[in-house]
Amino acid sequence: MNNLLKGKKGIIFGALNDMSIAWKVAEKAYEQGAEFVLTNTPVSMRLGEIDELAAKCNTIVVPADATSVKDIENLFSVTMDRFGGKIDFVLHSIGMSLNVRKKRPYDDLDYEYLHKTLDISAISFHKVMQVAKKMDAINEWGSILALSYIAAQRTLFEYNDMADAKAALESIARSFGYIYGREKHIRVNTISQSPTLTTAGSGVKGINGLMDFTERMSPLGNATAEECANYCITLFSDLTRKVTMQNLYHDGGFSSMGMSERAMHQYNKSFDECECDKID
Numbered sequence: 001m002n003n004l005l006k007g008k009k010g011i012i013f014g015a016l017n018d019m020s021i022a023w024k025v026a027e028k029a030y031e032q033g034a035e036f037v038l039t040n041t042p043v044s045m046r047l048g049e050i051d052e053l054a055a056k057c058n059t060i061v062v063p064a065d066a067t068s069v070k071d072i073e074n075l076f077s078v079t080m081d082r083f084g085g086k087i088d089f090v091l092h093s094i095g096m097s098l099n100v101r102k103k104r105p106y107d108d109l110d111y112e113y114l115h116k117t118l119d120i121s122a123i124s125f126h127k128v129m130q131v132a133k134k135m136d137a138i139n140e141w142g143s144i145l146a147l148s149y150i151a152a153q154r155t156l157f158e159y160n161d162m163a164d165a166k167a168a169l170e171s172i173a174r175s176f177g178y179i180y181g182r183e184k185h186i187r188v189n190t191i192s193q194s195p196t197l198t199t200a201g202s203g204v205k206g207i208n209g210l211m212d213f214t215e216r217m218s219p220l221g222n223a224t225a226e227e228c229a230n231y232c233i234t235l236f237s238d239l240t241r242k243v244t245m246q247n248l249y250h251d252g253g254f255s256s257m258g259m260s261e262r263a264m265h266q267y268n269k270s271f272d273e274c275e276c277d278k279i280d
């Protein structure tokens with residue numbers, strides 16, 4: 001315990017169960033002396049175990065659908081009443097695609113679902129910041145973070161319309177980060193995390209193969225949810241005050257790799273096992 005967040009107040013979106021990245025962030029933030037309000041949709045509050053987390057972190061859960069401006073306004077208002085003023089950090093740890101859930105391939109998307117994907121997984125980030133700014137809810141040098149994935153830059157098999165949502169999410173971080181930085185000295189960043197076995201992560205088709213691949217490709221190996229939470233804490237702390245408008249890779253080096261020895265070794269095995277053509 002270093003009390004990195006002592007005296008800081010915040011809002012954490014997206015803790016569903018103890019696998020959630022947001023759950024680990026809440027645990028670490030509490031350990032580091034922060035006070036915060038937890039939030040999730042009413043449905044996920046019923047399905048998940050967020051009340052247990054709230055009890056552990058000595059806090060409350062305020063239901064909010066992050067696509068509803070009214071819900072977000074209520075969330076900020078309850079939070080500011082609780083803390084008697086402005087807050088210092090926000091974690092947006094939200095993602096969902098009905099096209100992925102309903103197994104609609106990228107070249108046969110349902111457009112109603114696509115709108116929902118973009119609204120839930122990207123535009124909600126804009127809504128959170130717009131409400132926060134209008135309510136003047138965040139202190140100078142506050143920090144706002146969302147979680148992203150490398151599918152925003154590179155095409156990954158079966159990531160589907162979530163790739164478009166992540167590209168929009170990262171762009172919103174830059175666009176809002178400029179205005180929030182210029183006017184209020186508030187920083188806005190995204191963390192691009194390794195594939196991680198969570199409820200959302202398990203929805204990605206072939207997640208086990210993908211995680212094996214990225215583990216082999218990354219010199220430091222995949223980053224876990226807990227390690228991601230540690231990184232989030234540094235970005236909420238005063239040690240990173242001049243970091244803004246960035247997409248920060250937290251992926252063991254994966255994003256800078258083309259091919260690794262361990263991945264090549266595994267790939268070559270497929271030639272030993274079958275008679276398929278080898279490209280020399």
Ligand SMILES: NC(=O)c1ccc[n+]([C@@H]2O[C@H](COP(=O)([O-])OP(=O)(O)OC[C@H]3O[C@@H](n4cnc5c(N)ncnc54)[C@H](O)[C@@H]3O)[C@@H](O)[C@H]2O)c1
Nearest residue numbers: 014016020021044066094095147148195196198199200201
């Ligand atoms: N798991 C991975 O492999 C991985 C990798 C990179 C980035 N991420 C990102 O991390 C974030 C957190 O996901 P996770 O892996 O912890 O999974 P998770 O399933 O635990 O969390 C996703 C959360 O989004 C919430 N949510 C969905 N719709 C919502 C809405 N309308 N309003 C408010 N909340 C809503 C869910 O209730 C859930 O708590 C997501 O943005 C995800 O895309 C995950």
